[in-house]
Amino acid sequence: MNDHKTPIDEMIGLDSQILSAQLHELSERLFPPSAEKELRTFSSAEAAALIGITDSYIRQLAKNDDGIIPPKKANGRREFTLPQIHDLRRYLARSKPQYLPNRTTSQKLQTIAVTNFKGGSGKTTTAIHLAQYLALRGYRVLALDLDPQASMSAMLGCQPEFDVSEDQTIYGAIKYDEDRVPIKEVIRKTYFAGLDFIPADLELQEFEQDTPMHLASTDRDPRNLFFMRIAEALKQVEEDYDVVVIDCPPQLGYLTLAALSAATSVLITIHPQMLDVASMSQFLNMTSNLLRVVREAGGNLDYGWMSYLITRHEPNDGPQAQVAAFLRSLFSDRVLTATMLKSTAVSDSGLSNQTLYETRPETMHRRTYDRAVEAMNSVNEEIEKRIRQTWERSES
Numbered sequence: 001m002n003d004h005k006t007p008i009d010e011m012i013g014l015d016s017q018i019l020s021a022q023l024h025e026l027s028e029r030l031f032p033p034s035a036e037k038e039l040r041t042f043s044s045a046e047a048a049a050l051i052g053i054t055d056s057y058i059r060q061l062a063k064n065d066d067g068i069i070p071p072k073k074a075n076g077r078r079e080f081t082l083p084q085i086h087d088l089r090r091y092l093a094r095s096k097p098q099y100l101p102n103r104t105t106s107q108k109l110q111t112i113a114v115t116n117f118k119g120g121s122g123k124t125t126t127a128i129h130l131a132q133y134l135a136l137r138g139y140r141v142l143a144l145d146l147d148p149q150a151s152m153s154a155m156l157g158c159q160p161e162f163d164v165s166e167d168q169t170i171y172g173a174i175k176y177d178e179d180r181v182p183i184k185e186v187i188r189k190t191y192f193a194g195l196d197f198i199p200a201d202l203e204l205q206e207f208e209q210d211t212p213m214h215l216a217s218t219d220r221d222p223r224n225l226f227f228m229r230i231a232e233a234l235k236q237v238e239e240d241y242d243v244v245v246i247d248c249p250p251q252l253g254y255l256t257l258a259a260l261s262a263a264t265s266v267l268i269t270i271h272p273q274m275l276d277v278a279s280m281s282q283f284l285n286m287t288s289n290l291l292r293v294v295r296e297a298g299g300n301l302d303y304g305w306m307s308y309l310i311t312r313h314e315p316n317d318g319p320q321a322q323v324a325a326f327l328r329s330l331f332s333d334r335v336l337t338a339t340m341l342k343s344t345a346v347s348d349s350g351l352s353n354q355t356l357y358e359t360r361p362e363t364m365h366r367r368t369y370d371r372a373v374e375a376m377n378s379v380n381e382e383i384e385k386r387i388r389q390t391w392e393r394s395e396s
């Protein structure tokens with residue numbers, strides 16, 4: 001209730017200040033600043049699984065004593081940092097190159113847009129876990145946060161309110177004016193070896209406002225077409241990555257369309273509930289109409305694959321099972337076989353801005369953790385397979 005007759009704009013402004021101050025204090029207490037966020041170490045068994053070897057092979061390599069396997073700790077266990085896992089992969093690749101998964105120069109950079117305009121359909125959770133999974137597997141990954149709400153940035157330890165200033169989002173590299181910065185300037189390294197990212201903040205919204213004005217201008221340079229802006233920017237760093245993962249905002253605006261034009265593959269996340277499916281139907285219809293315009297204007301929409309991923313899935317819930325079956329009957333193998341299981345391990349990790357891959361197993365109920373990681377890995381393995389199939393097709 002507004003007892004004191006404060007004008008509503010001032011009241012909202014004041015609330016925003018109070019909230020912002022509290023959030024700052026809270027985030028300083030709860031989340032270490034990005035420079036301090038550190039990735040956990042991995043057990044010998046985890047390292048072996050990530051590389052695709054057996055734990056006993058690691059023990060055998062340790063006997064060679066050439067420094068490639070870290071020594072046992074006082075508790076008798078071996079712990080690997082992610083850079084040590086990458087080193088071991090490179091070491092093994094000297095005799096078997098397939099231990100390094102990176103694309104060859106004839107295989108194109110894969111850009112995956114994770115999208116759906118339905119809020120809360122699991123886009124950010126999917127995008128961040130996919131990006132980290134691929135980095136753990138040895139790919140060179142760039143995560144692009146395209147949502148002004150910046151949830152993916154927060155997961156990567158970056159608080160947009162304090163850590164991101166002007167021209168430090170992709171907006172700086174795609175805006176229409178001449179002050180555009182090279183995309184390299186907005187890319188940040190992370191504590192996750194092999195994963196770089198571009199943070200988001202509210203500034204991204206300016207692209208939605210600039211574009212109608214730009215469309216009305218006389219600039220007809222094809223590289224400046226709004227749907228080419230992200231693709232053009234990514235071209236500058238194409239050589240540095242194997243995969244780009246884009247977390248799209250929950251709107252079908254110019255940013256999402258530019259992401260869909262830059263993408264080589266599209267992943268649509270869908271929570272299996274009838275209301276969400278109805279909203280997805282509208283999303284598909286609008287996307288199709290808008291993309292037709294983009295294609296007719298010369299946009300590149302040559303996708304390697306377009307898949308649906310069922311998210312926050314509860315397999316024992318009857319109505320959800322029906323919706324999932326319905327989707328599979330309509331779209332057959334375009335719906336990924338693996339689903340993102342709903343799990344408190346995902347939501348609890350999220351509370352402290354951590355992914356499942358960052359959370360230490362021993363901090364959770366072990367069965368809950370194992371089930372969630374297993375499901376998450378199955379999803380990501382299936383996507384990795386689609387990426388590799390696209391590369392293999394381009395070779396033949």
Ligand SMILES: Nc1ncnc2c1ncn2[C@@H]1O[C@H](COP(=O)(O)OP(=O)(O)OP(=O)(O)O)[C@@H](O)[C@H]1O
Nearest residue numbers: 119120121122123124125250341342343346347350
């Ligand atoms: N598999 C899961 N199990 C449990 N909780 C989940 C799971 N996936 C997502 N969530 C939770 O659901 C909420 C929404 O997920 P998420 O932020 O990934 O959706 P989104 O589509 O990116 O949302 P937005 O449209 O706002 O960007 C989050 O609080 C997240 O922690």
Ligand SMILES: [Mg+2]
Nearest residue numbers: 123124147151
């Ligand atoms: Mg999101």
